[in-house]
Amino acid sequence: MNPDRNLQWESFENIDLGDPFFDGLKASYSEFSDWFHRKAKDRALVMKDESGKIQGFMYLKEENEAIDDVNPPMPFDRYLKIGTFKINAHGTKLGERFIKKAFDFSIAMEIKKLYVTIFPDHKTLIDLLIRYGFKKVGQKETPNGTESVMLKVIGEIKGNVLEDYPIISSRNNRFLLGIYPEFHTRLFPDSILHNENTSIVDDVSHTNSIEKIYICRMQGVEFLKKGDALVIYRTKDDRGSAWYRAVATSLCMVDEVKQKNEFKTLAEFVSYCLPRSVFTKEELTNYFTTWRQMYVIRMTYNTALKNRIIRKRLVEEVGLSKGDYWGFMKLTAYQFNRIATLGGVDDSLILD
Structure with missing residues (x-):
């Protein structure tokens, strides 16, 4: 029994890239479609509405290495990368639900460091990440522009209930x-x-x-x-x-x-x-x-x-x-x- 009946892990090959949900990602990232097809056997967390249309998408990837494609580089460690994260915001706190799932996944995998690269114009999402303890630690140059690198270290105590979450x-x-x-x-x-x-x-x-x-x-x-x-x-x-x-x-x-x-x-x-x-x-x-x-x-x-x-x-x-x-x-x-x-x-x- 899955308590999140609308929130499911699905293989990329079973996710409809033609769903209008992905139009913005394809416009912002020229390589998105190719990347999506290469991930055919990987899984992502997907939220669909009652009509089957995608409302939220998150791809999580474990990385056991130094992250050297960002400036400054991040040292060798175990990281959980939030590779792609997008929601259709409609006033239901859906972003929080996905962030909680990322934390749940990292804890289950015993990974204490999570990071995401994100364009600065996604202010609402950045503010949400900051609220739960992510901080900007660098930037990443891409063919599509400069992204901010946001890092969260679970267990790094700041004395704030929200920023320390999920401790x-x-x-x-x-x-x-x-x-x-x-x-x-x-x-x-x-x-x-x-x-x-x-x-x-x-x-x-x-x-x-x-x-x-x-x-x-x-x-x-x-x-x-x-x-x-x-x-x-x-x-x-x-x-x-x-x-x-x-x-x-x-x-x-x-x-x-x-x-x-x-x-x-x-x-x-x-x-x-x-x-x-x-x-x-x-x-x-x-x-x-x-x-x-x-x-x-x-x-x-x-x-x-x-x-x-x-x-x-x-x-x-x-x-x-x-x-x-x-x-x-x-x-x-x-x-x-x-x-x-x-x-x-x-x-x-x-x-x-």
């Missing part, structure tokens, strides 16, 4: 955050359970985004601060008891927490929440006008646990208390790191 720090406070199933799957598409319906994971902002917004009014959430770590806990569904049906699924980092009184108007609240939350404009309006207090959590979706951990194991193997409130619960450093270990999270992602 998860357990040095500050750590909490378990419970989220109902109907919201969880749409907000965290890589954390969908094997028995869930993948058709609800669509090309929409809250699904695609690295940064997520969740709104609640649980006690204790007011103590969350930027830099705190979260274990996302999908509460039980109607198929059985929480002992076996509620599971820890993901690890996130808190970037910002706001309370209701920090929003001067309904419009400001909706504008802040709508692009990155699962809630509709009508639901947000209802919350703002009827809830006396609320907490708006902005967090980064750093990793899905490879092994989902049911509540039974969280109690018996991690040491969480059955009697505590599982909507929001403070964790010790040991408990958080134990969840990461049981969940199969790569050790290099955890800063403790």
Whole structure:
């Protein structure tokens, strides 16, 4: 089962070069068509819309060498090159979804350095890369013009939740955050359970985004601060008891927490929440006008646990208390790191 039903790895030979999506690339790079055909047996990550038209494309290539066709040259190392990366931007944070996939791939391959060459006029994409820790380290001269060389080193800590992404720090406070199933799957598409319906994971902002917004009014959430770590806990569904049906699924980092009184108007609240939350404009309006207090959590979706951990194991193997409130619960450093270990999270992602 593939949770990203519209986002697939496909061989170049099965991708339609005649799709209008590639027209701009063919115009900008005179050699693009020849390059594309030479890659026939390689694979790329492709996003298609409901009509089968391509909306996003990313080619990733491992390089174990010095990169000497850029100035200044980059020393011998293992690199993940984002060889070709383009999206049709339409307000759904699709670029973030592709960048997350590049990070996921690099971590799976144990590659800590990612780079991309990109023309300076692609400002929106460059700004997105910078947001998640890429920096310009040089330039590359090509027959089509001068490209900027952008490099990201995973694990190079800058003290900023976004720029340090996908690193998860357990040095500050750590909490378990419970989220109902109907919201969880749409907000965290890589954390969908094997028995869930993948058709609800669509090309929409809250699904695609690295940064997520969740709104609640649980006690204790007011103590969350930027830099705190979260274990996302999908509460039980109607198929059985929480002992076996509620599971820890993901690890996130808190970037910002706001309370209701920090929003001067309904419009400001909706504008802040709508692009990155699962809630509709009508639901947000209802919350703002009827809830006396609320907490708006902005967090980064750093990793899905490879092994989902049911509540039974969280109690018996991690040491969480059955009697505590599982909507929001403070964790010790040991408990958080134990969840990461049981969940199969790569050790290099955890800063403790």
